[in-house]
Each structure stands twice: as structure tokens, then as C-alpha cells.
Amino acid sequence: MNILPLRLTAAEVRRRGKRLLGPVDLTLGTGGVTVIVGPNGSGKTTLLRVMHGVERLSSGSANWAVPDRDAQARQAFVFQSPIMLRRSVAANLRYPLALHGVARADQDVAVTEWAAKIGLSDALTTPAPRLSGGERQKLALARALIGKPQVLFLDEPCASLDGAATLAIEGLLRDARDAGVRIVMATHDMGQARRLADDALFVLGGTIAEAASRDRFFDRPQHPALASFLNGDIVT
Amino acid sequence: MNTITEGLLSAAKLVVTLDPDLVEISLRSLRVTLTALVVASIIAIPLGTVLAIQRFRYRRTVIALLNAFMGLPPVVVGLVIYVLLSRAGPLGVLGLLFTPTAMVIAQVVIITPLIASVTHQAMRDLWADYHDLLISLNATKRQRIMTLIYDGRRTLLTAVLAGFGRAIGEVGAIMIVGGNIEHATRVLTTAIALETGKGDFALALGLGFVLIGMAIAVNLAIHALSGTEREGRW
Ligand SMILES: Nc1ncnc2c1ncn2[C@@H]1O[C@H](COP(=O)(O)OP(=O)(O)OP(=O)(O)O)[C@@H](O)[C@H]1O
Ligand SMILES: [Mg+2]
Numbered sequence: 400m401n402i403l404p405l406r407l408t409a410a411e412v413r414r415r416g417k418r419l420l421g422p423v424d425l426t427l428g429t430g431g432v433t434v435i436v437g438p439n440g441s442g443k444t445t446l447l448r449v450m451h452g453v454e455r456l457s458s459g460s461a462n463w464a465v466p467d468r469d470a471q472a473r474q475a476f477v478f479q480s481p482i483m484l485r486r487s488v489a490a491n492l493r494y495p496l497a498l499h500g501v502a503r504a505d506q507d508v509a510v511t512e513w514a515a516k517i518g519l520s521d522a523l524t525t526p527a528p529r530l531s532g533g534e535r536q537k538l539a540l541a542r543a544l545i546g547k548p549q550v551l552f553l554d555e556p557c558a559s560l561d562g563a564a565t566l567a568i569e570g571l572l573r574d575a576r577d578a579g580v581r582i583v584m585a586t587h588d589m590g591q592a593r594r595l596a597d598d599a600l601f602v603l604g605g606t607i608a609e610a611a612s613r614d615r616f617f618d619r620p621q622h623p624a625l626a627s628f629l630n631g632d633i634v635t
Numbered sequence: 636m637n638t639i640t641e642g643l644l645s646a647a648k649l650v651v652t653l654d655p656d657l658v659e660i661s662l663r664s665l666r667v668t669l670t671a672l673v674v675a676s677i678i679a680i681p682l683g684t685v686l687a688i689q690r691f692r693y694r695r696t697v698i699a700l701l702n703a704f705m706g707l708p709p710v711v712v713g714l715v716i717y718v719l720l721s722r723a724g725p726l727g728v729l730g731l732l733f734t735p736t737a738m739v740i741a742q743v744v745i746i747t748p749l750i751a752s753v754t755h756q757a758m759r760d761l762w763a764d765y766h767d768l769l770i771s772l773n774a775t776k777r778q779r780i781m782t783l784i785y786d787g788r789r790t791l792l793t794a795v796l797a798g799f800g801r802a803i804g805e806v807g808a809i810m811i812v813g814g815n816i817e818h819a820t821r822v823l824t825t826a827i828a829l830e831t832g833k834g835d836f837a838l839a840l841g842l843g844f845v846l847i848g849m850a851i852a853v854n855l856a857i858h859a860l861s862g863t864e865r866e867g868r869w
Binding site: 451453471472474475476478482484485486494495498 | 764786
């Protein structure tokens with residue numbers, strides 16, 4: 400069952416009379432990595448949450464190729480600051496599987512496999528909230544991928560991580576992409592955006608100011624604000 | 636000899652000789668309070684958790700009521716339950732007045748709001764933490780509640796222990812609904828009140844020390860069982 404494409408039609412989010420997002424028209428097709436960039440407060444997180452279905456739309460619509468319930472079960476989200484359950488590393492990995500009724504033996508296999516992939520095999524019994532920032536981020540990513548989602552949303556997964564930790568995360572993301580996971584990621588790291596993106600969105604003031612394939616986006620930006628943003632100028 | 640030393644001595648004597656009356660009323664105290672605690676927790680913990688995660692029409696009203704009920708004077712609770720259970724009252728046919736069951740009911744009414752209120756506060760903070768993740772993972776309402784209760788179990792334990800402390804030391808309500816009948820509804824606190832009234836301060840103090848000892852022992856036992864100290868904070 401393919402849940403894609405996702406179609407946003409005139410999607411708008413307003414809170415307390417203020418427009419946070421929209422109107423946004425966007426189709427998210429199958430395959431690849433879409434990177435979302437834009438200044439602070441431009442609406443990247445809100446856009447991701449709208450796509451994932453955890454932010455209520457004030458108007459417009461967001462539709463997957465299948466009914467929402469089926470689509471929900473096949474998506475995962477890694478939040479801007481990783482949410483650790485107050486349990487062990489193993490229990491955090493196990494949690495999504497347990498929620499969806501995966502057999503205990505299969506849970507064990509998956510937990511062992513993913514702990515190894517993120518280098519936490521020796522920390523299975525460590526309380527997750529005690530992990531370092533980088534380890535938490537990796538754990539949050541593994542916990543998102545362990546349920547084999549078809550679409551993975553990430554909100555600045557490498558904010559405040561150093562180079563090595565960032566590369567480790569990017570490695571996991573490439574593996575996921577190669578395994579067919581559709582990735583949508585917000586980031587402030589332009590190097591990372593170039594390294595991972597197949598196509599990119601530039602969000603400005605709650606709307607999508609530019610959407611293009613990687614090369615066009617980074618090398619021949621059309622929107623003047625994107626050109627200065629890529630230049631490192633301050634854009635508001 | 637001053638009264639305190641006398642009290643200690645008489646407490647020691649009662650305990651060492653396993654005075655049958657003391658054993659009887661101590662066990663009754665424990666049984667009544669632990670029963671009330673279990674019943675109250677079964678009501679209060681899910682209630683407090685639901686109040687933390689569920690938006691519904693009269694949520695604020697319920698929370699305000701809970702907080703108000705926390706401050707109910709036990710004597711008044713006892714009085715109301717007495718009226719309800721008395722032969723002429725609406726629940727008179729049950730014949731519960733002056734039984735340990737009536738005392739359990741009174742304690743449940745007194746500690747449920749306390750446990751629910753502390754649960755609500757703790758679960759509200761945890762829910763703020765977990766909200767996005769649990770929504771994103773499509774956890775059902777039941778799964779959300781179970782997750783919060785499980786991960787918040789250490790705070791909940793504190794709530795339950797607070798309830799235990801309040802219930803085991805309560806005297807006003809259970810005196811009214813239980814009647815302090817020897818070999819039937821006499822418990823530590825009502826016995827203390829009685830002995831104090833009779834002027835037997837040594838015995839009253841002795842019973843008081845037993846009560847304190849028991850409260851501490853139960854606290855330690857529950858902590859040990861749940862491994863709170865061993866695992867430390869998450
Ligand atoms: N629930 C809310 N109520 C009111 N305003 C909100 C709410 N959520 C977000 N906002 C506002 O919406 C705007 C967009 O926020 P959003 O988090 O989507 O930006 P962002 O692009 O992710 O920023 P950053 O790069 O800092 O993460 C901001 O001005 C923010 O303050
Ligand atoms: Mg953001």
C-alpha cells in the first residue's frame with residue numbers, strides 16, 4: 400500500500416488570528432529526500448506538522464492517497480528536540496512496536512538490530528533521558544525508523560550536533576532513503592541540505608517561496624530572498 | 636518519669652509482648668487504610684490522568700471540585716456519610732454504619748481527591764513532554780493513559796503515599812461512621828482519642844508511637860518494593 404502522494408491544497412494554519420502558515424499548495428510525490436529551509440519562525444515546523452497531520456488546518460486540505468488512518472500508521476516524525484520516554488534505551492526502541500502489537504520476539508530482534516545501528520548496543524538498559532544530545536537524536540531516529548514507516552519527517556535532526564554525530568545521522572538517513580523511505584526534513588545546515596536533498600523547499604513568512612530540484616534550488620535560485628538566504632545574508 | 640518516656644516504655648511493652656488488643660487494632664487500622672488506599676487509587680489515578688490529557692466540557696469544573704474536596708474537613712465527610720448510611724438514610728438498608736466498610740468509604744472519600752489532584756499535576760507535566768510523540772505514534776487513548784501511568788509511576792507512588800499518610804492518621808470521620816467499637820471498629824487513631832479522653836496518656840502515647848512506626852514501615856516497604864531509590868531519577 401502506497402500512501403503517497405500527499406496533496407496539500409490551499410492549506411492554512413491560523414492561531415489567535417495570526418496566520419502561521421499558508422496558503423500552501425504542494426504535492427509530495429514518491430521517492431527521495433525533500434529538504435525544507437528557511438529563516439527561524441518562517442513556518443518549517445508548522446509545515447512538517449501539517450503534513451504529518453498533527454497540526455490542525457484552519458482551512459484547505461491535506462490528503463494522502465489512502466484514508467488518513469492508514470496513512471497515519473505509515474509515517475514517523477522526529478521532533479526538533481527529541482522526546483525521550485522515561486524508560487531505558489531498549490524500551491524506547493520497543494515502544495512503537497509494542498503500541499502496534501508486534502510480537503515480542505520480533506520486537507527483540509528489531510531492538511537489537513537498531514541498537515547496533517546507532518551504536519547503543521552497550522547502553523540498552525541506560526535510561527534514555529540520561530543519553531547525550533547526539534545519542535538521543537540517534538535514538539529518536541531509530542525509534543522512528545524501527546516501525547518501517549513509508550514516510551519519515553524530521554525537524555532539524557542535527558541541530559546542536561557536532562560533525563561526527565551529524566555524519567552518523569546522515570548515514571542512517573541515506574540507508575533509509577535507499578531502503579525506499581520517503582524523507583522530508585527541515586534543516587538550517589545548508590551543507591547538509593545540499594548533501595541529502597533531491598529537491599528542496601524554501602519557506603518564507605509561512606508560504607513556500609520556492610520549490611525546485613536540488614541543483615536548480617541551490618545553483619539557480621529564482622526567488623531573490625532565497626538567493627540572499629543561500630548567500631548567508633539575513634532574511635526575515 | 637515524664638509522660639514521653641512512659642509512653643515510649645509502654646509502647647515498647649505493648650509491642651514486645653505482642654499485646655493482643657494492640658495487634659488487633661493495628662491490623663484493623665492497616666486493613667481499613669490499605670483497602671481504602673487501593674480503592675481510592677483505582678479511582679483517582681485514572682481520573683487524574685484523564686483530566687490531564689483529555690479536553691472535555693466540564694474539565695475545569697471537575698478540577699476545581701477536586702481541589703475543593705481536598706480541603707474537606709474529615710469530620711464533615713464523616714457526618715455526611717453517617718447521614719447517608721444511618722438506618723433512615725438513603726443507603727440505610729445496606730446496614731453499613733458502624734462497620735469497617737463504612738470507615739473504608741469515609742477514607743476513600745477523603746483521600747481520592749488528594750491522590751487524583753497530585754496525579755493530575757504530575758501527569759499534566761508528563762503529558763506536556765510526551766504529547767507530540769504519542770500523537771505522532773497514533774497511540775490510542777487507552778495506550779496514552781497506560782504510558783503516562785507507567786512512566787509516571789514514581790510520582791504516583793508519592794501521591795499514593797500521601798494518601799496513605801492522610802488516611803492512616805485520620806480520626807474524625809472514622810470515629811463518626813465507625814463508632815470506635817471495641818473488637819469491631821476500633822483502630823489506632825480512635826483508640827488514641829479514647830485513651831487520651833480517659834487520661835491514660837502513657838497508653839495513648841504508646842499507641843501513637845506504634846502508629847508512627849507503622850506509617851514509616853509502610854512507606855519504607857512500598858519504596859523498597861518499587862525500587863525508587865535504587866533506580867534513581869530518570
Ligand atoms: N501554537 C502556536 N500558537 C501561536 N503561534 C505559533 C504556534 N506554533 C507556532 N507559532 C508561530 O508560528 C511561526 C512559525 O513557527 P515554526 O515553528 O513553524 O517556525 P520554524 O520555521 O520551524 O522556525 P525555527 O527555524 O525557529 O524552528 C512562529 O512565528 C511561531 O512563533
Ligand atoms: Mg522549527
